[in-house]
Amino acid sequence: MKTKIGEIKFPELTEGTLIKRYKRFLTDIRLKDGSQITAHCPNTGAMSTCAQTGQPVYVSYHDNPKRKLKYSWDLIKMPTSLVGINTILPNKLVKLSIECGLIKELTTYEQVRSEVKVGEKSRLDLMLEKDSGEKCYIEVKNCTLVEGNMAYFPDAVTARGLKHIEELVKLKKKGHRAVMFYLIQRMDAEHFQPASHIDPAYSTALYNAHQTGIEILVYDVHLTLKGISIRKSLPFSFQ
Secondary structure (H helix, E strand, O other): OOOOOOOEEOOOEEEEEEEEEEOOOEEEEEEOOOOEEEEEOOOOOOOOOOOOOOOEEEEEEOOOOOOOOOEEEEEEEEOOEEEEOOOOHHHHHHHHHHHOOOOHHHOOOOEEEEEEEEOOOEEEEEEEEOOOOOEEEEEEEEEOEEEOOEEEEOOOOOHHHHHHHHHHHHHHHOOOEEEEEEEEOEOOOOEEEEOOOOOHHHHHHHHHHHHOOOEEEEEEEEEOOOEEEEEEEOOEOOO
16 A cells, blocks of 8 residues: 555554553553563553553564564554554654645745754754754654543653753744644544643743743644554644
């Protein structure tokens, strides 16, 4: 099957049932043939609405001699949506989507760079640049916490997330464009809010940053067992 523009294809996936996730990176799964495996969980978040025991999950096999765990957990099927587990994908997908002209707010830049150093010890996920030298800095956040039809970030207190907001504010004050980009790796959200009930400091910092001109973009994805692609822009609010 031909890959559509802006889609990241998944490796071949095998279905199973989630037994439990533990120690953040480990997941016990029972495959459809009855065998039990321990798969790598490529997600350090709380995953409070996408790690429920008994839900169908999908894993990929990787025959790499350097890997201790041969399987990776890629997707979970929740009652209202498939949910992407891999937190590495959002950066790649947003970069690809920008390069393909799929993010309407970010279509006027000639260059896209990843993992850009800003300051002594900080990096931001993307930097866009025009031939004129105008720059746009972007930090991408993976969002899987959905309650009702509301998506929230973060799903746990995040000092690192606060630092990224601070770096964007500094860049904005220097005259650069600065964007916080929330990618919702599921299809059942209609709106986005910062999770003030989980991390009020982050929510306040984001609100204050937005008042200074930091842009907030929120997009969800189209997920199938074959791949993931950007779907549509979602509205956001602070309460």
